[in-house]
Amino acid sequence: MEPVSDGRTRGSALPVPxxxxxxxxxxxxxxxxxxxxxxxxxxxxxxxFCDCHVLVEGQLFKAHRNVLFGSSGYFRMLLSRGAxxxxxPVTASFEAFSxxxxxxxxxxxxxxxxxxxxxxxxxVMSAASYLQMxxxxxFCKDFIKCSLDISVRExxxxxxxxxxxxxxxxxxxxxxxxxxxxxxxxxxxxPWPPVSPKAEHDEETKSGVGVLxxxxxxxxxxxxxxxRGTPAPPQTRKxxxxxxxxxNPERSTRASGKRKAWSSLPRAETASLLDLQxxxxxxxxxxxxxxxxxxxxxxxxxxxxxxSSPSMRFKCPFCTHTVKRKADLKRHLRCHTGERPxxxxxxxxxxxxxxxxxxxxxxxxxxxxxxxxxxxxxVTELSGRVVCEGTxxxxxxxxxxxxxxxxxxxxxxxxxxxxAAALFLxxxxxxxxxxxxxxxxxxxxxxxxxxxxxxxxxxxIQEVEGSDEEPELQN
DNA sequence: CTGGGGAGGGGGCCC
DNA sequence: TGGGCCCCCTCCCCA
Numbered sequence: 001m002e003p004v005s006d007g008r009t010r011g012s013a014l015p016v017p018x019x020x021x022x023x024x025x026x027x028x029x030x031x032x033x034x035x036x037x038x039x040x041x042x043x044x045x046x047x048x049f050c051d052c053h054v055l056v057e058g059q060l061f062k063a064h065r066n067v068l069f070g071s072s073g074y075f076r077m078l079l080s081r082g083a084x085x086x087x088x089p090v091t092a093s094f095e096a097f098s099x100x101x102x103x104x105x106x107x108x109x110x111x112x113x114x115x116x117x118x119x120x121x122x123x124v125m126s127a128a129s130y131l132q133m134x135x136x137x138x139f140c141k142d143f144i145k146c147s148l149d150i151s152v153r154e155x156x157x158x159x160x161x162x163x164x165x166x167x168x169x170x171x172x173x174x175x176x177x178x179x180x181x182x183x184x185x186x187x188x189x190x191p192w193p194p195v196s197p198k199a200e201h202d203e204e205t206k207s208g209v210g211v212l213x214x215x216x217x218x219x220x221x222x223x224x225x226x227x228r229g230t231p232a233p234p235q236t237r238k239x240x241x242x243x244x245x246x247x248n249p250e251r252s253t254r255a256s257g258k259r260k261a262w263s264s265l266p267r268a269e270t271a272s273l274l275d276l277q278x279x280x281x282x283x284x285x286x287x288x289x290x291x292x293x294x295x296x297x298x299x300x301x302x303x304x305x306x307x308s309s310p311s312m313r314f315k316c317p318f319c320t321h322t323v324k325r326k327a328d329l330k331r332h333l334r335c336h337t338g339e340r341p342x343x344x345x346x347x348x349x350x351x352x353x354x355x356x357x358x359x360x361x362x363x364x365x366x367x368x369x370x371x372x373x374x375x376x377x378x379v380t381e382l383s384g385r386v387v388c389e390g391t392x393x394x395x396x397x398x399x400x401x402x403x404x405x406x407x408x409x410x411x412x413x414x415x416x417x418x419x420a421a422a423l424f425l426x427x428x429x430x431x432x433x434x435x436x437x438x439x440x441x442x443x444x445x446x447x448x449x450x451x452x453x454x455x456x457x458x459x460x461i462q463e464v465e466g467s468d469e470e471p472e473l474q475n
Numbered sequence: 476c477t478g479g480g481g482a483g484g485g486g487g488c489c490c
Numbered sequence: 491t492g493g494g495c496c497c498c499c500t501c502c503c504c505a
Contacts, residue, residue, distance in 0.1 A: 323486080332485080
Protein backbone atom coordinates (compact mmCIF):
# COMPACT_ATOMS: atom_id res chain seq x y z
CA MET A 1 0.00 0.00 0.00
CA GLU A 2 1.38 3.26 -1.00
CA PRO A 3 0.71 6.21 1.16
CA VAL A 4 0.21 9.43 -0.62
CA SER A 5 0.79 12.81 0.69
CA ASP A 6 -2.76 13.55 1.63
CA GLY A 7 -3.06 10.53 3.81
CA ARG A 8 -5.23 8.49 1.50
CA THR A 9 -4.25 5.08 0.30
CA ARG A 10 -4.02 4.06 -3.25
CA GLY A 11 -4.95 0.84 -4.98
CA SER A 12 -6.50 -1.00 -2.11
CA ALA A 13 -9.99 -2.39 -1.75
CA LEU A 14 -9.29 -3.90 1.62
CA PRO A 15 -10.39 -2.34 4.87
CA VAL A 16 -7.07 -0.69 5.15
CA PRO A 17 -5.64 0.61 8.37
CA UNK A 18 -6.15 4.12 7.22
CA UNK A 19 -5.27 5.69 10.49
CA UNK A 20 -1.87 4.14 10.54
CA UNK A 21 -1.33 5.23 7.01
CA UNK A 22 -2.45 8.72 7.78
CA UNK A 23 -0.22 9.01 10.75
CA UNK A 24 2.80 7.82 8.93
CA UNK A 25 1.97 10.04 6.03
CA UNK A 26 1.53 13.00 8.31
CA UNK A 27 4.81 12.23 9.97
CA UNK A 28 6.50 11.99 6.66
CA UNK A 29 5.01 15.21 5.54
CA UNK A 30 6.04 16.96 8.71
CA UNK A 31 9.54 15.62 8.36
CA UNK A 32 9.68 16.64 4.76
CA UNK A 33 8.36 20.10 5.46
CA UNK A 34 10.77 20.56 8.29
CA UNK A 35 13.62 19.43 6.15
CA UNK A 36 12.59 21.65 3.30
CA UNK A 37 12.27 24.64 5.56
CA UNK A 38 15.66 23.99 7.05
CA UNK A 39 17.12 23.81 3.57
CA UNK A 40 15.52 27.08 2.62
CA UNK A 41 16.73 28.68 5.78
CA UNK A 42 20.19 27.40 5.12
CA UNK A 43 20.04 28.84 1.63
CA UNK A 44 18.90 32.13 3.00
CA UNK A 45 21.73 32.28 5.48
CA UNK A 46 24.19 31.47 2.73
CA UNK A 47 22.43 33.97 0.50
CA UNK A 48 21.83 31.34 -2.13
CA PHE A 49 19.11 31.88 -4.69
CA CYS A 50 17.82 34.88 -2.77
CA ASP A 51 15.77 36.81 -5.24
CA CYS A 52 14.18 39.31 -2.93
CA HIS A 53 15.95 42.06 -1.06
CA VAL A 54 14.22 43.67 1.87
CA LEU A 55 15.56 46.93 3.14
CA VAL A 56 14.48 47.74 6.68
CA GLU A 57 15.70 51.07 7.89
CA GLY A 58 18.76 50.67 5.81
CA GLN A 59 19.52 47.11 6.81
CA LEU A 60 19.41 44.58 4.02
CA PHE A 61 17.71 41.21 4.36
CA LYS A 62 17.93 38.68 1.58
CA ALA A 63 15.22 36.12 1.17
CA HIS A 64 13.38 34.01 -1.32
CA ARG A 65 10.55 35.52 -3.21
CA ASN A 66 8.39 32.44 -3.10
CA VAL A 67 8.84 31.99 0.63
CA LEU A 68 7.86 35.56 1.34
CA PHE A 69 5.04 35.27 -1.11
CA GLY A 70 3.66 32.28 0.75
CA SER A 71 4.05 33.82 4.17
CA SER A 72 2.86 37.36 3.93
CA GLY A 73 -0.14 38.96 2.38
CA TYR A 74 1.85 42.11 1.91
CA PHE A 75 4.56 40.36 -0.04
CA ARG A 76 1.92 38.45 -1.93
CA MET A 77 0.55 41.74 -3.15
CA LEU A 78 3.98 43.16 -3.78
CA LEU A 79 5.47 40.20 -5.55
CA SER A 80 2.49 39.13 -7.54
CA ARG A 81 2.98 42.12 -9.80
CA GLY A 82 6.23 40.79 -11.12
CA ALA A 83 5.44 37.14 -10.70
CA UNK A 84 6.21 36.31 -14.30
CA UNK A 85 9.48 38.07 -14.35
CA UNK A 86 12.72 36.37 -13.53
CA UNK A 87 14.79 39.47 -13.61
CA UNK A 88 16.90 41.07 -10.91
CA PRO A 89 16.01 40.65 -7.26
CA VAL A 90 12.96 42.49 -6.11
CA THR A 91 13.69 45.09 -3.48
CA ALA A 92 11.23 46.10 -0.80
CA SER A 93 11.89 48.86 1.67
CA PHE A 94 10.34 49.37 5.08
CA GLU A 95 10.57 52.13 7.59
CA ALA A 96 7.57 51.15 9.67
CA PHE A 97 9.43 48.68 11.87
CA SER A 98 12.93 47.99 12.97
CA UNK A 99 15.40 45.55 11.44
CA UNK A 100 15.33 43.54 14.66
CA UNK A 101 11.63 43.14 14.34
CA UNK A 102 11.84 42.07 10.76
CA UNK A 103 14.61 39.64 11.65
CA UNK A 104 12.27 37.98 14.14
CA UNK A 105 9.58 37.70 11.52
CA UNK A 106 11.94 36.45 8.86
CA UNK A 107 13.29 33.85 11.24
CA UNK A 108 9.77 32.73 11.84
CA UNK A 109 9.07 32.47 8.16
CA UNK A 110 12.07 30.26 7.67
CA UNK A 111 11.95 28.24 10.84
CA UNK A 112 8.52 28.39 12.36
CA UNK A 113 10.08 29.76 15.51
CA UNK A 114 8.87 33.11 16.71
CA UNK A 115 11.27 34.71 19.13
CA UNK A 116 8.81 36.74 21.11
CA UNK A 117 9.61 38.65 24.24
CA UNK A 118 7.53 41.04 26.22
CA UNK A 119 9.73 43.76 24.83
CA UNK A 120 9.20 43.00 21.17
CA UNK A 121 5.78 41.41 21.01
CA UNK A 122 3.88 44.58 20.26
CA UNK A 123 6.23 45.69 17.57
CA VAL A 124 6.35 42.24 16.04
CA MET A 125 2.59 42.16 16.07
CA SER A 126 2.41 45.56 14.54
CA ALA A 127 4.85 44.59 11.83
CA ALA A 128 3.00 41.34 11.24
CA SER A 129 -0.15 43.34 10.88
CA TYR A 130 1.60 45.52 8.36
CA LEU A 131 2.86 42.50 6.49
CA GLN A 132 -0.49 40.78 6.79
CA MET A 133 0.80 37.69 8.50
CA UNK A 134 -2.16 36.40 10.39
CA UNK A 135 -0.39 33.49 11.98
CA UNK A 136 2.22 35.72 13.51
CA UNK A 137 -0.49 38.00 14.75
CA UNK A 138 -2.27 35.06 16.32
CA PHE A 139 0.90 33.96 18.03
CA CYS A 140 1.51 37.45 19.30
CA LYS A 141 -2.00 37.65 20.64
CA ASP A 142 -1.61 34.37 22.41
CA PHE A 143 1.70 35.47 23.77
CA ILE A 144 0.16 38.64 25.11
CA LYS A 145 -2.70 36.72 26.58
CA CYS A 146 -0.29 34.43 28.31
CA SER A 147 1.66 37.39 29.55
CA LEU A 148 -1.41 39.04 30.89
CA ASP A 149 -2.49 35.79 32.42
CA ILE A 150 -6.05 36.46 31.51
CA SER A 151 -7.93 33.31 32.16
CA VAL A 152 -11.56 32.59 32.48
CA ARG A 153 -11.02 30.04 35.15
CA GLU A 154 -8.50 31.89 37.19
CA UNK A 155 -10.16 35.20 37.14
CA UNK A 156 -13.50 36.63 36.44
CA UNK A 157 -15.53 35.43 33.53
CA UNK A 158 -16.95 38.82 32.98
CA UNK A 159 -13.78 40.67 32.37
CA UNK A 160 -12.20 38.28 30.06
CA UNK A 161 -11.55 39.59 26.66
CA UNK A 162 -9.50 39.38 23.57
CA UNK A 163 -11.70 36.98 21.74
CA UNK A 164 -14.75 34.95 22.16
CA UNK A 165 -13.18 32.17 24.13
CA UNK A 166 -11.84 30.65 21.02
CA UNK A 167 -8.36 30.50 22.26
CA UNK A 168 -7.15 27.34 23.78
CA UNK A 169 -5.28 29.49 26.22
CA UNK A 170 -8.43 30.20 28.05
CA UNK A 171 -9.81 26.76 27.78
CA UNK A 172 -6.95 24.83 29.24
CA UNK A 173 -4.28 26.42 31.34
CA UNK A 174 -1.99 23.53 30.58
CA UNK A 175 -2.61 23.97 26.91
CA UNK A 176 -1.92 27.60 27.34
CA UNK A 177 1.38 26.83 28.90
CA UNK A 178 2.18 24.46 26.13
CA UNK A 179 1.31 26.97 23.53
CA UNK A 180 3.25 29.60 25.30
CA UNK A 181 6.14 27.22 25.50
CA UNK A 182 5.80 26.57 21.81
CA UNK A 183 6.45 30.22 21.26
CA UNK A 184 9.61 30.02 23.17
CA UNK A 185 12.73 29.87 21.07
CA UNK A 186 14.07 27.18 23.29
CA UNK A 187 11.41 24.82 22.20
CA UNK A 188 10.92 22.77 19.16
CA UNK A 189 9.86 24.18 15.89
CA UNK A 190 6.37 25.48 16.02
CA PRO A 191 4.09 24.14 13.35
CA TRP A 192 4.08 25.93 10.08
CA PRO A 193 1.64 26.88 8.99
CA PRO A 194 0.65 27.08 12.61
CA VAL A 195 -2.72 25.80 13.62
CA SER A 196 -4.42 28.96 14.60
CA PRO A 197 -6.74 28.52 17.53
CA LYS A 198 -9.06 30.95 15.97
CA ALA A 199 -9.06 31.14 12.27
CA GLU A 200 -12.16 33.19 12.39
CA HIS A 201 -10.29 35.70 14.39
CA ASP A 202 -8.33 36.52 11.33
CA GLU A 203 -11.23 38.57 10.24
CA GLU A 204 -10.07 41.28 12.49
CA THR A 205 -6.41 40.85 11.95
CA LYS A 206 -6.18 40.65 8.25
CA SER A 207 -6.37 44.34 8.01
CA GLY A 208 -2.78 45.14 7.51
CA VAL A 209 -2.40 48.78 6.82
CA GLY A 210 -5.82 49.15 5.40
CA VAL A 211 -8.94 49.33 7.44
CA LEU A 212 -11.35 46.62 6.63
CA UNK A 213 -14.95 46.60 7.70
CA UNK A 214 -15.72 43.90 10.17
CA UNK A 215 -18.66 41.68 10.40
CA UNK A 216 -21.01 42.51 13.16
CA UNK A 217 -22.81 39.58 14.52
CA UNK A 218 -25.80 39.46 16.79
CA UNK A 219 -25.00 40.25 20.31
CA UNK A 220 -21.95 42.11 19.29
CA UNK A 221 -22.03 45.45 20.87
CA UNK A 222 -21.19 48.01 18.34
CA UNK A 223 -20.80 51.48 19.49
CA UNK A 224 -19.58 54.35 17.52
CA UNK A 225 -16.07 53.16 17.40
CA UNK A 226 -17.02 49.71 16.35
CA UNK A 227 -18.98 51.09 13.51
CA ARG A 228 -15.69 52.21 12.22
CA GLY A 229 -14.33 48.75 12.32
CA THR A 230 -13.37 48.03 15.89
CA PRO A 231 -14.22 44.53 16.99
CA ALA A 232 -16.66 43.60 19.64
CA PRO A 233 -15.84 44.42 23.21
CA PRO A 234 -14.50 41.73 25.43
CA GLN A 235 -17.68 40.93 27.19
CA THR A 236 -21.33 41.06 26.53
CA ARG A 237 -23.75 43.18 28.36
CA LYS A 238 -25.46 40.15 29.68
CA UNK A 239 -22.30 39.08 31.36
CA UNK A 240 -21.96 42.44 32.96
CA UNK A 241 -25.25 42.12 34.68
CA UNK A 242 -24.34 38.87 36.25
CA UNK A 243 -23.35 38.88 39.86
CA UNK A 244 -19.84 39.86 40.41
CA UNK A 245 -18.00 36.85 41.61
CA UNK A 246 -14.67 38.20 42.61
CA UNK A 247 -14.93 38.77 46.32
CA ASN A 248 -11.84 40.81 46.63
CA PRO A 249 -11.47 42.90 43.55
CA GLU A 250 -8.01 43.38 42.29
CA ARG A 251 -6.41 46.67 42.71
CA SER A 252 -4.69 48.01 39.75
CA THR A 253 -1.93 50.43 39.27
CA ARG A 254 -3.59 51.84 36.26
CA ALA A 255 -5.17 54.58 38.28
CA SER A 256 -2.01 55.27 40.08
CA GLY A 257 -0.32 57.26 37.45
CA LYS A 258 -1.27 60.40 39.24
CA ARG A 259 -2.60 60.95 42.66
CA LYS A 260 -5.47 63.21 42.06
CA ALA A 261 -8.09 64.52 44.40
CA TRP A 262 -11.46 63.24 43.45
CA SER A 263 -13.82 65.52 45.18
CA SER A 264 -16.97 64.26 43.61
CA LEU A 265 -16.75 60.93 45.35
CA PRO A 266 -16.92 60.18 49.00
CA ARG A 267 -13.69 59.65 50.71
CA ALA A 268 -14.06 55.97 51.04
CA GLU A 269 -14.38 55.80 47.31
CA THR A 270 -11.41 57.98 46.84
CA ALA A 271 -9.53 55.86 49.28
CA SER A 272 -10.44 52.87 47.28
CA LEU A 273 -8.98 54.46 44.26
CA LEU A 274 -5.88 55.37 46.08
CA ASP A 275 -5.71 51.77 47.06
CA LEU A 276 -5.08 51.15 43.46
CA GLN A 277 -1.64 52.35 44.11
CA UNK A 278 -1.08 49.61 46.56
CA UNK A 279 -0.26 46.05 45.71
CA UNK A 280 -0.96 45.98 42.03
CA UNK A 281 -2.78 43.04 40.64
CA UNK A 282 -0.94 40.60 38.54
CA UNK A 283 -2.98 41.32 35.50
CA UNK A 284 -2.72 45.03 35.87
CA UNK A 285 0.97 44.84 36.50
CA UNK A 286 1.47 42.81 33.41
CA UNK A 287 -0.76 45.16 31.51
CA UNK A 288 1.47 47.93 32.70
CA UNK A 289 4.47 46.04 31.49
CA UNK A 290 2.78 45.58 28.19
CA UNK A 291 1.98 49.23 27.92
CA UNK A 292 5.50 50.07 28.88
CA UNK A 293 6.75 48.04 25.98
CA UNK A 294 4.67 49.94 23.49
CA UNK A 295 7.28 51.17 21.11
CA UNK A 296 6.98 54.61 19.71
CA UNK A 297 6.13 53.28 16.31
CA UNK A 298 3.58 50.80 17.48
CA UNK A 299 0.96 50.44 14.89
CA UNK A 300 1.71 53.74 13.31
CA UNK A 301 -0.21 54.05 10.14
CA UNK A 302 0.41 56.72 7.63
CA UNK A 303 -2.77 58.45 6.65
CA UNK A 304 -2.59 61.24 4.21
CA UNK A 305 -4.55 64.37 4.70
CA UNK A 306 -6.31 66.15 1.90
CA UNK A 307 -3.27 68.28 1.36
CA SER A 308 -1.19 65.12 1.08
CA SER A 309 0.57 65.84 4.33
CA PRO A 310 1.07 62.71 6.35
CA SER A 311 -1.06 62.28 9.43
CA MET A 312 0.27 59.61 11.70
CA ARG A 313 -2.11 57.46 13.66
CA PHE A 314 -1.64 54.68 16.14
CA LYS A 315 -3.00 51.37 15.06
CA CYS A 316 -4.33 48.90 17.57
CA PRO A 317 -2.39 45.67 17.30
CA PHE A 318 -5.53 43.71 18.09
CA CYS A 319 -7.89 45.21 15.61
CA THR A 320 -8.17 47.68 12.81
CA HIS A 321 -8.90 50.65 14.98
CA THR A 322 -6.58 53.59 14.70
CA VAL A 323 -6.32 56.59 16.96
CA LYS A 324 -4.53 59.87 16.87
CA ARG A 325 -2.91 59.64 20.26
CA LYS A 326 -0.98 56.97 22.03
CA ALA A 327 -2.97 57.65 25.15
CA ASP A 328 -6.15 56.90 23.29
CA LEU A 329 -4.66 53.68 22.05
CA LYS A 330 -3.75 52.79 25.61
CA ARG A 331 -7.30 53.42 26.66
CA HIS A 332 -8.61 51.47 23.73
CA LEU A 333 -6.36 48.52 24.53
CA ARG A 334 -8.30 47.98 27.73
CA CYS A 335 -11.22 46.75 25.75
CA HIS A 336 -8.94 44.02 24.44
CA THR A 337 -7.04 43.19 27.58
CA GLY A 338 -10.12 43.20 29.75
CA GLU A 339 -8.36 45.35 32.24
CA ARG A 340 -10.77 47.13 34.55
CA PRO A 341 -8.77 49.16 36.96
CA UNK A 342 -11.63 51.03 38.57
CA UNK A 343 -13.75 49.00 40.96
CA UNK A 344 -16.84 50.34 42.61
CA UNK A 345 -16.54 49.59 46.27
CA UNK A 346 -20.26 49.74 46.71
CA UNK A 347 -21.18 46.98 44.33
CA UNK A 348 -17.83 45.58 43.19
CA UNK A 349 -18.52 46.37 39.61
CA UNK A 350 -15.40 47.28 37.78
CA UNK A 351 -14.91 49.80 35.05
CA UNK A 352 -12.38 50.55 32.40
CA UNK A 353 -12.47 54.24 33.07
CA UNK A 354 -12.60 56.46 36.05
CA UNK A 355 -15.31 58.56 34.48
CA UNK A 356 -17.46 55.49 33.97
CA UNK A 357 -17.01 54.51 37.56
CA UNK A 358 -17.89 57.98 38.68
CA UNK A 359 -20.91 58.12 36.48
CA UNK A 360 -22.03 54.76 37.75
CA UNK A 361 -21.43 55.74 41.33
CA UNK A 362 -23.26 59.01 41.08
CA UNK A 363 -26.17 57.44 39.31
CA UNK A 364 -26.54 54.23 41.22
CA UNK A 365 -25.16 54.90 44.65
CA UNK A 366 -25.48 58.61 45.12
CA UNK A 367 -28.81 59.43 43.57
CA UNK A 368 -27.32 62.54 42.09
CA UNK A 369 -30.05 62.89 39.56
CA UNK A 370 -32.66 65.25 40.87
CA UNK A 371 -35.41 63.31 39.19
CA UNK A 372 -38.12 61.22 40.75
CA UNK A 373 -37.47 57.69 39.66
CA UNK A 374 -41.14 56.95 39.50
CA UNK A 375 -42.83 59.93 37.94
CA UNK A 376 -39.68 61.33 36.36
CA UNK A 377 -40.49 64.78 37.63
CA UNK A 378 -37.76 67.08 38.77
CA VAL A 379 -37.39 67.03 42.52
CA THR A 380 -35.56 69.23 44.95
CA GLU A 381 -34.22 68.45 48.37
CA LEU A 382 -37.56 69.58 49.73
CA SER A 383 -39.90 67.96 47.27
CA GLY A 384 -38.20 64.60 47.26
CA ARG A 385 -36.14 62.17 49.26
CA VAL A 386 -33.35 59.80 48.57
CA VAL A 387 -34.38 56.20 48.95
CA CYS A 388 -31.94 53.45 49.73
CA GLU A 389 -32.52 50.06 48.30
CA GLY A 390 -29.58 47.86 48.98
CA THR A 391 -26.62 49.71 47.58
CA UNK A 392 -28.82 51.48 45.13
CA UNK A 393 -30.04 54.94 45.88
CA UNK A 394 -32.49 56.98 43.97
CA UNK A 395 -34.87 59.83 44.50
CA UNK A 396 -38.60 59.81 44.83
CA UNK A 397 -40.81 62.81 45.10
CA UNK A 398 -42.88 63.10 48.24
CA UNK A 399 -46.05 62.26 46.34
CA UNK A 400 -44.64 59.05 44.95
CA UNK A 401 -43.29 58.12 48.33
CA UNK A 402 -46.73 58.49 49.83
CA UNK A 403 -48.42 56.76 46.93
CA UNK A 404 -46.25 53.73 46.91
CA UNK A 405 -46.12 53.49 50.65
CA UNK A 406 -42.43 53.55 50.68
CA UNK A 407 -42.29 53.44 54.41
CA UNK A 408 -40.82 50.03 54.07
CA UNK A 409 -37.97 51.44 52.08
CA UNK A 410 -35.10 52.88 53.92
CA UNK A 411 -35.10 56.60 53.64
CA UNK A 412 -31.84 58.32 53.30
CA UNK A 413 -30.39 59.55 56.55
CA UNK A 414 -32.76 57.58 58.69
CA UNK A 415 -31.57 55.51 61.55
CA UNK A 416 -32.77 52.45 59.79
CA UNK A 417 -30.90 53.24 56.65
CA UNK A 418 -27.81 53.91 58.59
CA UNK A 419 -27.91 50.71 60.51
CA ALA A 420 -28.86 48.74 57.47
CA ALA A 421 -26.01 50.26 55.57
CA ALA A 422 -23.72 49.37 58.39
CA LEU A 423 -25.06 45.87 58.29
CA PHE A 424 -24.47 45.75 54.61
CA LEU A 425 -20.99 46.92 55.21
CA UNK A 426 -20.42 44.16 57.59
CA UNK A 427 -19.46 46.41 60.45
CA UNK A 428 -17.70 44.00 62.71
CA UNK A 429 -17.42 45.87 65.90
CA UNK A 430 -18.64 49.03 67.47
CA UNK A 431 -15.15 50.36 67.21
CA UNK A 432 -15.20 49.89 63.48
CA UNK A 433 -18.48 51.65 63.41
CA UNK A 434 -17.12 54.58 65.37
CA UNK A 435 -14.04 54.80 63.21
CA UNK A 436 -16.16 54.84 60.18
CA UNK A 437 -18.35 57.52 61.61
CA UNK A 438 -15.32 59.63 62.41
CA UNK A 439 -14.05 59.21 58.92
CA UNK A 440 -17.43 60.06 57.64
CA UNK A 441 -17.48 63.28 59.62
CA UNK A 442 -14.04 64.20 58.34
CA UNK A 443 -15.11 63.51 54.86
CA UNK A 444 -18.29 65.43 55.19
CA UNK A 445 -16.35 68.37 56.47
CA UNK A 446 -14.32 68.32 53.31
CA UNK A 447 -17.26 67.80 51.07
CA UNK A 448 -18.93 70.58 49.28
CA UNK A 449 -22.49 71.52 50.09
CA UNK A 450 -23.90 69.70 47.19
CA UNK A 451 -22.47 66.42 48.24
CA UNK A 452 -23.19 66.87 51.86
CA UNK A 453 -26.82 66.35 51.10
CA UNK A 454 -26.06 62.81 50.17
CA UNK A 455 -23.77 62.15 53.00
CA UNK A 456 -25.46 58.95 53.92
CA UNK A 457 -23.97 57.38 50.88
CA UNK A 458 -20.57 57.47 52.38
CA UNK A 459 -21.50 54.66 54.65
CA UNK A 460 -22.31 52.47 51.78
CA ILE A 461 -19.17 53.07 49.92
CA GLN A 462 -17.05 50.53 51.56
CA GLU A 463 -15.69 47.37 50.25
CA VAL A 464 -17.84 44.42 51.03
CA GLU A 465 -15.51 41.83 52.27
CA GLY A 466 -16.30 38.33 51.27
CA SER A 467 -19.23 39.38 49.27
CA ASP A 468 -19.55 36.91 46.50
CA GLU A 469 -22.35 38.54 44.75
CA GLU A 470 -23.47 41.91 43.89
CA PRO A 471 -25.66 43.05 46.72
CA GLU A 472 -27.51 45.42 44.52
CA LEU A 473 -31.22 44.89 44.68
CA GLN A 474 -33.09 45.46 41.56
CA ASN A 475 -36.70 46.39 41.42
C1' DC B 476 -43.98 42.46 20.08
C1' DT B 477 -42.52 47.09 20.52
C1' DG B 478 -40.94 51.44 22.08
C1' DG B 479 -38.86 54.16 25.78
C1' DG B 480 -35.58 54.78 29.23
C1' DG B 481 -31.62 53.44 32.15
C1' DA B 482 -27.04 51.78 32.41
C1' DG B 483 -22.79 50.86 30.63
C1' DG B 484 -19.10 51.06 27.05
C1' DG B 485 -16.20 53.27 23.75
C1' DG B 486 -14.32 57.09 20.59
C1' DG B 487 -13.07 61.96 19.71
C1' DC B 488 -11.25 65.72 21.48
C1' DC B 489 -10.42 69.67 24.62
C1' DC B 490 -7.96 71.25 28.68
C1' DT C 491 -0.04 62.61 29.01
C1' DG C 492 -3.99 61.94 31.73
C1' DG C 493 -8.45 63.61 33.10
C1' DG C 494 -12.68 64.82 31.82
C1' DC C 495 -16.54 65.93 28.90
C1' DC C 496 -19.57 65.00 25.19
C1' DC C 497 -21.61 62.10 22.12
C1' DC C 498 -23.36 57.93 20.36
C1' DC C 499 -24.13 53.20 20.55
C1' DT C 500 -25.92 48.61 22.38
C1' DC C 501 -28.08 45.87 25.74
C1' DC C 502 -31.47 45.14 29.03
C1' DC C 503 -35.64 45.91 31.49
C1' DC C 504 -40.22 47.25 31.72
C1' DA C 505 -44.67 49.05 30.54
